[in-house]
Amino acid sequence: MSSPFRFDPVQMPDVEPQLRAEVREFLAEWTPKFTPWKIGHSWTGLDREFSKAVGARGWIGMTWPREYGGHERSALERYVVIEEMLAAGAPVGAHWIADRQSGPLILRVGTETQKKKWLPLICSGEATFCIGLSEPDSGSDLASVRTRATRDGDGWRLSGRKIWTTNAHHAQAMIALVRTSGGPDDRHKGLSQVLVDLSLPGVEIRRIADMTGEAHFNEVTFDDVQLGPDALVGVEGAGWAQGMSELAFERSGPDRFLSAFPLMPLLVDEIAAAGEPDRLSARAIGRTLAELAALREMSVCTAGMLDRGEDPAQEAAVIKEVGVTLEQRMPEMVRDLAPGALPGAVEGDLAEMRAAVAQQAPTFSLRGGTREIMRGIMAKGMGLR
Amino acid sequence: MSLDTDTATLLADQLDRLFAQKVDAKLLRKVEAGEPAAALEAEVEALGLTLALVPEEAGGAGLAWSEIGGVLESLGRFVAPLALAERMAAGWAMAKAGMEVPEDVPLATWDRLTLSGDKVSGTATIPFGRPGAKVLATAGEGEAAKLVLLEIPEGRALPTIGRDPRLLVEFASAAPLASAPDPMGGEALPAALAVVRAGQIAGAINHALAESIDYGNTRVQFGRPIGKFQAIQHLVAEQAGEAAAAKAAVQLALRGMDEAPSWQAAAVAKIRAGLAVEPVSAVAHAVHGAIGVTEEHMLHHTTRRLWQWRDEAGDENAWSERLGRAAIAGGGGELWKTVVALSGGR
Ligand SMILES: Cc1cc2nc3c(=O)[nH]c(=O)nc-3n(C[C@H](O)[C@H](O)[C@H](O)COP(=O)(O)OP(=O)(O)OC[C@H]3O[C@@H](n4cnc5c(N)ncnc54)[C@H](O)[C@@H]3O)c2cc1C
Numbered sequence: 001m002s003s004p005f006r007f008d009p010v011q012m013p014d015v016e017p018q019l020r021a022e023v024r025e026f027l028a029e030w031t032p033k034f035t036p037w038k039i040g041h042s043w044t045g046l047d048r049e050f051s052k053a054v055g056a057r058g059w060i061g062m063t064w065p066r067e068y069g070g071h072e073r074s075a076l077e078r079y080v081v082i083e084e085m086l087a088a089g090a091p092v093g094a095h096w097i098a099d100r101q102s103g104p105l106i107l108r109v110g111t112e113t114q115k116k117k118w119l120p121l122i123c124s125g126e127a128t129f130c131i132g133l134s135e136p137d138s139g140s141d142l143a144s145v146r147t148r149a150t151r152d153g154d155g156w157r158l159s160g161r162k163i164w165t166t167n168a169h170h171a172q173a174m175i176a177l178v179r180t181s182g183g184p185d186d187r188h189k190g191l192s193q194v195l196v197d198l199s200l201p202g203v204e205i206r207r208i209a210d211m212t213g214e215a216h217f218n219e220v221t222f223d224d225v226q227l228g229p230d231a232l233v234g235v236e237g238a239g240w241a242q243g244m245s246e247l248a249f250e251r252s253g254p255d256r257f258l259s260a261f262p263l264m265p266l267l268v269d270e271i272a273a274a275g276e277p278d279r280l281s282a283r284a285i286g287r288t289l290a291e292l293a294a295l296r297e298m299s300v301c302t303a304g305m306l307d308r309g310e311d312p313a314q315e316a317a318v319i320k321e322v323g324v325t326l327e328q329r330m331p332e333m334v335r336d337l338a339p340g341a342l343p344g345a346v347e348g349d350l351a352e353m354r355a356a357v358a359q360q361a362p363t364f365s366l367r368g369g370t371r372e373i374m375r376g377i378m379a380k381g382m383g384l385r
Numbered sequence: 386m387s388l389d390t391d392t393a394t395l396l397a398d399q400l401d402r403l404f405a406q407k408v409d410a411k412l413l414r415k416v417e418a419g420e421p422a423a424a425l426e427a428e429v430e431a432l433g434l435t436l437a438l439v440p441e442e443a444g445g446a447g448l449a450w451s452e453i454g455g456v457l458e459s460l461g462r463f464v465a466p467l468a469l470a471e472r473m474a475a476g477w478a479m480a481k482a483g484m485e486v487p488e489d490v491p492l493a494t495w496d497r498l499t500l501s502g503d504k505v506s507g508t509a510t511i512p513f514g515r516p517g518a519k520v521l522a523t524a525g526e527g528e529a530a531k532l533v534l535l536e537i538p539e540g541r542a543l544p545t546i547g548r549d550p551r552l553l554v555e556f557a558s559a560a561p562l563a564s565a566p567d568p569m570g571g572e573a574l575p576a577a578l579a580v581v582r583a584g585q586i587a588g589a590i591n592h593a594l595a596e597s598i599d600y601g602n603t604r605v606q607f608g609r610p611i612g613k614f615q616a617i618q619h620l621v622a623e624q625a626g627e628a629a630a631a632k633a634a635v636q637l638a639l640r641g642m643d644e645a646p647s648w649q650a651a652a653v654a655k656i657r658a659g660l661a662v663e664p665v666s667a668v669a670h671a672v673h674g675a676i677g678v679t680e681e682h683m684l685h686h687t688t689r690r691l692w693q694w695r696d697e698a699g700d701e702n703a704w705s706e707r708l709g710r711a712a713i714a715g716g717g718g719e720l721w722k723t724v725v726a727l728s729g730g731r
Contacts, residue, residue: 003591005629009451009640017731080730087721265717277713283702286709289720289727290656290701294634296728301633315629322626378625379618382598 004382005315007297010304012076019077023084026057031088036266036349038091040356042259044216045091046170048125054085055125060095061103068107069120075307079300083254089262089353093167098122100253101246102129102175105193109234109242114195118173132162132176132196132220133243140373143187143240147178147222149194154229156180158196158222166367168205168218173197177239191239194231202226212359245311250368252302252316257295257323259364260330260357264288266350267334274339281337288333291326295319314381321374324364331358393448396434397455403428404463413686416466417548421513426467434469435490438477443486445476450580450642454635457581461588464690466549468492468513470585474577475521481573481646482532482565491519491534495578495698497571498533500525504558505533510543512697514552523567523574530571533561547693569646576651578698580638583654586694587628587635589687590661593669594628596684597621600673617672624668627661634658637729644729649711652704653727659701662691 030050031039038045054060062078064070082099085092103122106114121127138144147160162168162176174196182190198205202225207215234242264285271281298319305312334354341348346355365371379385407425416422429435437453439445453473460470475493479486492514498507505524514520516539524533540554567573601612601621611617634657641650666688670677677684695701712723725731 003628003632004594004625005632007629007633007636009636012730020725020731083725087724261721265720267717268713268720269717272713272716277710279706282707282709282713283705284709285712286652286705286707287656287660287701289708289712289724290634290653290705291630291660292724293637293653293727294630294657296724296730297633297637298629300728300730318626318629321622322630325626372619375619375622376615378622379612382621382625384598384601384612384618384621 007301027088036353037356039089040353043096046093047091051094051125061123069123079303086258094128098129101249113230128171130165130168130171130174132174134164149178156227158225162220164217166217188240193233193239248316251320256320260327270338317374317377328361393452400459408463435472439480443480450639457584458588461585462592470581474581478573481568484565491521493521498524511552530567531564534563547690572648576648579651579655582698583658584635586658587631590628590665597672620668624665631658631661652708656701656704659695662695
């Protein structure tokens, strides 16, 4: 065996430099409007007007068919757009999850009604989606979910509770993993994905404050919510497999190594302002650039594999594991290398952004599957489990 | 015309088979004791690989950098005790500089010599160096830099952690046998050597990973293979992440050397591969327990050379410092553009 992972090089489209320039010009107009604190929130930061403007430029649902509001561009063109957004720390939260995974899922396995109703709204930046996986008693052990949808005439009745749902309070819809038959012992069998319109009666969204002092995630309770016949996404009972194939999209993108990146340009300027850089600071910056370049190569190659319909679940786990480890080091790097901050103070652009990132950094290796779960997936792929 | 990828794969497979047969503990010990692997060298020579990166019109095989990844990996996986990687790099640099590449491609050194008139001075470490053989070196800096072909004088054997022969020599106003302006302002040979070393490192790292997986599945303690313990699984996964990143960085550099060779492309590969060495070798030894540090076990041949190779052709600290200084001078506003450019984006 030469390597348990494959990263086949891709050819970026010819429009790459031009597209990149367009996105940078657009971002140069918008980013001055956002505080360093907001930028420090990366893709969980949310600004509806911004997302609508991104939609108006045709940069949401870029690869989807035109009949659903998409733009039929390539996955690699989309990659250019999203990485530019992340590098700038743009608040993409209103459309991020829908563009990254909910929309593609609907497009792949959804009904015509679901596609016609939701995809155009996602593309225009008006519809925000959230992910309903975790429950109070189901974290890493996702197959143990207890929220249940039962057949009721043509439709379904939904009861249960989801938790840690990012931006549910801003969302119009959730795609939830629920049990439609059997019990907890059936594990992966009997699970399905349902699309829940969050404005329905019986849906209660309670915000949960986190340690930043803000509330980004929520507890969402379903009390006998009446769902229409069209709530089922894909095949009944195939929820586990459908959900797992979504995860490669969720884990291999640049959002797994760029969430803390906006700190780096500020840090570099701060180092430069202090005079001739010392040896250790220069090394730390150079090393980080090399690590980012390697991650970007892995991630771009994986985007190519996803585009060809392959399932790079192993590669995605590796990117997430290596990527979040780097992201998590970035606020510490600022602390190590930036001269002159007052002890513990949150004053000035760099300190403010660092404070935002540092208080979220522990979650980088939790959200989307924990570090330990990623390592377990990798071990399995290598034949150790 | 360059050979197609299938031919490149075939070559790597051929090399794998040859090394699998010939590179064993006995041979490695012999080379470490100072005796060259002459028979193996002759067989490799016969494959024509030293001229791999030399264009066909200059008498070479005309392979692209991105086609020799498998060859470098093979050299690393088997820790083959010969200077093929160095000679491929030398052949490429000479051809690029428009120098005539002799069939007996010279050895190479990453050390920079000084140039005074057309005389060359300074100290150089030469992997597998032998007095009387020829070595390609870089002399002078920037615009004035030249690639110089020199006859290797008497020197002394430098003791190293890898124990493959390294000859340390002193040039004192030596007259080059041939010379040409460096096509990359003094960067061509150091960059090429950094890339080939990074490729060897990636190969050796993936071997250490494969060995760790294999041992994890076979060594039994407490009634089960140790690989069934989650602690071991997570150690190996950590190793795998580093191995993947090193391999990706090398793949990137190989493409970079084909499209627009630069010291930055080489730096990324050598830094990322170099950074992976310690975590990967530490886990490999942790997983193998006491047997892994014995003279008899093969693992140390891999880990000792990893520790050797990461120091050579510029270690990750030196390359990082250079890359970092350039980035800091460029200012924060350029930093993201640098990341994109370093990873082949436009
Ligand atoms: C900021 C943030 C946003 C989130 N957003 C969403 C969202 O939008 N939608 C959603 O559904 N969920 C969301 N989550 C939840 C996230 O997916 C879970 O936190 C994650 O899956 C882990 O579950 P848990 O928190 O219950 O931890 P647990 O599963 O209880 O894990 C606790 C610890 O035990 C370890 N552990 C668990 N099982 C094993 C095992 N088998 N082997 C070794 N170690 C193990 C874990 O790695 C971890 O270290 C979010 C989480 C965060 C922090």
